[in-house]
Amino acid sequence: MTINTNIVHKTRTQVVLEALRERILSGDIAAGTPLRQSALASELNVSRIPVREALLQLESEGLVNFEPHKGATAAGLCAEQAQELFELRALIETDLLAKSIDKMTQDHFDIAQKLLDKLEASLHQPDSSNTWSSLNTAFHASLYVAANRTSTMEIVQNINSNCDRYVRLHLLHLGSFQDADKQHQQLLDFCKARDKKAACELLHQHLLGSASEIVELVLRQTK
Amino acid sequence: MTINTNIVHKTRTQVVLEALRERILSGDIAAGTPLRQSALASELNVSRIPVREALLQLESEGLVNFEPHKGATAAGLCAEQAQELFELRALIETDLLAKSIDKMTQDHFDIAQKLLDKLEASLHQPDSSNTWSSLNTAFHASLYVAANRTSTMEIVQNINSNCDRYVRLHLLHLGSFQDADKQHQQLLDFCKARDKKAACELLHQHLLGSASEIVELVLRQTK
DNA sequence: AAATGGTAAGTTGTATACAAAAAAAGAGTC
DNA sequence: GACTCTTTTTTTGTATACAACTTACCATTT
Structure with a gap:
C-alpha cells in the first residue's frame, strides 16, 4: 500500500532541508527572499525546530544567509x-x-x-x-x-x-x-x-x- | 552620541558552538568521543536545542559526525x-x-x-x-x-x-x-x-x- | 518636519515536554 | 553458552510554550 517501503526514516529536518535546497537551487525561491521560520513550518507541516535546523545547514552550504535574531534569506546570486x-x-x-x-x-x-x-x-x-x-x-x-x-x-x-x-x-x-x-x-x-x-x-x-x-x-x- | 554597540548579543548556540569547537580542536574532547546532547546541555547550562544546533554546525565544519537517531561523535583523526x-x-x-x-x-x-x-x-x-x-x-x-x-x-x-x-x-x-x-x-x-x-x-x-x-x-x- | 522615546507587533531564540527511535537488558528456547 | 524475541532504558527528534530581541508604529518633543 505504501510506496515508500525502502525509504528509511528520514527525519523531518532532512525532509525540510531537501525541500528548501531544491526550491532555492531551482529558483522557485528567488535570491534574497526572506525565509520566515513559522511560514515555512506551517507550509511544510512541521514545527519551527526542523525548519531552523535545515536553515542552519543550508547556511553552511552557502545557499542561505542566516543572521541571528534577524532571520534567514535565500543567498543572492553574485x-x-x-x-x-x-x-x-x-x-x-x-x-x-x-x-x-x-x-x-x-x-x-x-x-x-x-x-x-x-x-x-x-x-x-x-x-x-x-x-x-x-x-x-x-x-x-x-x-x-x-x-x-x-x-x-x-x-x-x-x-x-x-x-x-x-x-x-x-x-x-x-x-x-x-x-x-x-x-x-x-x-x-x-x-x-x-x-x-x-x-x-x-x-x-x-x-x-x-x-x-x-x-x-x-x-x-x-x- | 549614541553608543552603537558592536557588541552583539551572542546566542547560546554560538556560545556552545565556540566552546565545543575549541574543545575538539584542542584535543580536550578526544577524537571519537560520543557527544551526548543532554550531558553537554547540563554541563553548559543550556537546553538541548542550542547544543543540537551547534553540533549540526560542527558537522558541516567536519569536526563532528552527526548520525540521525544515533548521536554525534567528535570526528576522528585520519x-x-x-x-x-x-x-x-x-x-x-x-x-x-x-x-x-x-x-x-x-x-x-x-x-x-x-x-x-x-x-x-x-x-x-x-x-x-x-x-x-x-x-x-x-x-x-x-x-x-x-x-x-x-x-x-x-x-x-x-x-x-x-x-x-x-x-x-x-x-x-x-x-x-x-x-x-x-x-x-x-x-x-x-x-x-x-x-x-x-x-x-x-x-x-x-x-x-x-x-x-x-x-x-x-x-x-x-x- | 525631524528627532526622540516608548510602546506594540512580529520574529527569532530557547526551555520544557513528550514522541519515536535505538541501545541495553532480561526471559525464554535451542 | 549462544541465539532470538520481548521489555526496559536511554537517547534522540520534534511540538509547544514562552522569553528575548528587532522592527514598526505612534505619540511627544524640539
Whole structure:
C-alpha cells in the first residue's frame, strides 16, 4: 500500500532541508527572499525546530544567509562568487582528474558513459533542468573517483552544490547545453585514451567557459 | 552620541558552538568521543536545542559526525584526510598567493609582519598551542586578502579549520615550530620582494612539509 | 518636519515536554 | 553458552510554550 517501503526514516529536518535546497537551487525561491521560520513550518507541516535546523545547514552550504535574531534569506546570486567558484573548480578538478586518469578502469569508464548518456537524454525532455544539473555533477564526480580522494571530493561536492544555482540559471536561459555535452563526451574520450594533458586542458576550458557565460548572465540578471 | 554597540548579543548556540569547537580542536574532547546532547546541555547550562544546533554546525565544519537517531561523535583523526587537506591547501593557497602578491601594499605587509611577530612571541609562552594555531591561520590569510577573493577565502578558512586539529597535534608533539617561523618570515620577505615564483614554491614546500610530518604523527597516534 | 522615546507587533531564540527511535537488558528456547 | 524475541532504558527528534530581541508604529518633543 505504501510506496515508500525502502525509504528509511528520514527525519523531518532532512525532509525540510531537501525541500528548501531544491526550491532555492531551482529558483522557485528567488535570491534574497526572506525565509520566515513559522511560514515555512506551517507550509511544510512541521514545527519551527526542523525548519531552523535545515536553515542552519543550508547556511553552511552557502545557499542561505542566516543572521541571528534577524532571520534567514535565500543567498543572492553574485557574479564574483560564480567566477571564483568555477575557477576554484577548475583548479581542484583538473588536479583530481590528473590524479585519477591513470587509475581509471573499464568500470569507471562504463559508469561515466552511462551518466553521459542519461545526461544527453535528459536534454530532450521537457523538464530537464531538474535532473540535468545533478547528472552533470555526478558525471564530473565519476571521473574523479579513481583518484580515491574522499575528503577532497567532499569539498568539491560542496562547491558544486553552490555552482548548481548558476548552472541551472544558465540552462534556463540557454535552453540546452549541446556544447557542454559535446565537451563532456570528448573529455571522457580523452580519459579513455589516458591523455592526461588534453583531458585537463579541456576540463579547464569547459569550466572557465561556463564561468564567463554565467558571469555575464548574472550581471545582466542582477543589474 | 549614541553608543552603537558592536557588541552583539551572542546566542547560546554560538556560545556552545565556540566552546565545543575549541574543545575538539584542542584535543580536550578526544577524537571519537560520543557527544551526548543532554550531558553537554547540563554541563553548559543550556537546553538541548542550542547544543543540537551547534553540533549540526560542527558537522558541516567536519569536526563532528552527526548520525540521525544515533548521536554525534567528535570526528576522528585520519592520515589520509590530513594529507588531502594539506595538499588542497597547497594547491589553493599558492594560487591565491600568486594572485595576491602583485596587489599587496605596505599596509598588507605591515599587518602580516605584526601577526608574524605575535606568532613568534607566542612560542615563548607556556600556553602557546591555544593561540599559535589561530595566529598561524591569520598570518596565512593576511597574505591572501589582497587577492580580494571572498568566496575562495571562505572555503580556505573552512579547510583550515579542519587542519587546525592536526596542526595543534603537531605543535603538541614538537613543542615548537621554529622551522615554521623561519619559513614564515622568509615567505613574507619573498612577498615584499614581489618574488612570486619563490614565494609560491616556499609556501608549497611549507605546507607539504607539514603534511608529511603530520601524517607520520597521526599514523603513529592512531595505530 | 525631524528627532526622540516608548510602546506594540512580529520574529527569532530557547526551555520544557513528550514522541519515536535505538541501545541495553532480561526471559525464554535451542 | 549462544541465539532470538520481548521489555526496559536511554537517547534522540520534534511540538509547544514562552522569553528575548528587532522592527514598526505612534505619540511627544524640539
